[in-house]
Amino acid sequence: MSLEEPVTAQIPETKRKRGQGVGAVYETLRHEILNLTLQPGSPVDEVKLAERFGISRTPVREAMVKLAGEGLVVTLPNRFTIVAPIDFPNLSQFFDALSLMYRVTTRLAAANRTEEDLVAIRELQRGYTQAVEARDVPAMIEVNRNFHVRIAQAGRNRYYTDLFARLLDEGRRLLRLYYSSHNDALPRMYLQEHEDMIAAIDRQDIDAADRIAQAHAQQIVRQIQTYITEDRRLNADISL
Amino acid sequence: MSLEEPVTAQIPETKRKRGQGVGAVYETLRHEILNLTLQPGSPVDEVKLAERFGISRTPVREAMVKLAGEGLVVTLPNRFTIVAPIDFPNLSQFFDALSLMYRVTTRLAAANRTEEDLVAIRELQRGYTQAVEARDVPAMIEVNRNFHVRIAQAGRNRYYTDLFARLLDEGRRLLRLYYSSHNDALPRMYLQEHEDMIAAIDRQDIDAADRIAQAHAQQIVRQIQTYITEDRRLNADISL
């Protein structure tokens, strides 16, 4: 609970081009929110952001509207804007949708993947392996997300890809919350599941892809739920 | 192809309150886009909109960012903004996602519906019946959309409801394109399917709900595809 903002000194640097301002604010805020650099529920100050990026409030506001549209930020009219809180009460909705998207996108990938898709997917899997070996938790979370989004893209359905990406991003915040506080046995397990998934996609085995995706999703959901339950217990102890 | 904009005289009327401007522009544009009052691909002029609503360009722009975020409008940087074209080449993606959402939301509705949900759903079905009897095509399209969104809400999963609503909205434009040019036998058929759907949801028969939703989706998809094929033939004839 920091009263002081962790103002990551972003030098106004060389004068930005027309249209670069909104994009910069949007991208930066997005990453800081998903990495939990910005705490859920913490206020987002337009004026400070404008100063930080060396631009006026107008483009900052447009970036906020975009972020609000994606649910990353919540605007209290005439009051202020906060980083979207994590919606714990409705997590089951989230898990349900996430599981379905895992299945659907992996199925479609098995059906529609090209050779280039496979190359890109394997490349990301290599990156994931490296992150696991280096015990680099932030990298693992990020690469894992990109790995699954890339599979979804191989499935070639924009609607699924978009929703899945959004869900995985929301999941990034959850993983960040709980991942580092536990051992790294889990990520290693995912590694093998990912390999199986790639193999099924490679040989275009739709049913196998579906099964593996479903198991993978259940694995992750169960794990996060365990984390949360333990967390609840800890908090309960403290509050006693 | 009208060079002149159909400037629906929107009187600046009584001075709007703080925050009402963006909302008004957003809602109005949204409806005009979905009703095809604004042709897909036609330019959206910030200045004209500002004049039309009696506000400055700043709130108009924020409304545009929101609309762009939902894919209803496409912004060409430094150039102009157009009403999002209908993506005919990728319609199969759309149909796939639409069908899945029909199934998932109807299933969940059967599982989770309350008595109030049923009351609201039946009320909308009554409205649909009236629209069919009155041969009021725009009303039919609108009420049909609300009927299915309400069922999705009864399923209680925000992620599905949001995606489904978006898909149904996109579908509204397609239906508008083709509906009125054909007889009204089809809507009457949907009427019975809707009744079956409500019955399944009422008795919490998840499998039946799924089956009916799937059939309903296939029905609609096939119909639109037929429309499009006929349309293609017509256009081909003309271009010969």
Add this chain to the structure above:
DNA sequence: AGAATATTTATTGTCGACAATGAAAATACA
């Protein structure tokens, strides 16, 4: 005349300023 270059024009993206809003602080009242 036709291509290359310069000029005009329309429209966007951004800015600094100001008024509306709602909360917090200060004051009055009991």
Add this chain to the structure above:
DNA sequence: TGTATTTTCATTGTCGACAATAAATATTCT
């Protein structure tokens, strides 16, 4: 001292103005 009322304050939503951009048009040159 505790509650109601007023004042201050921080921050938003909106405005009008201006500069950057890229297309359209005019101009020059061969």
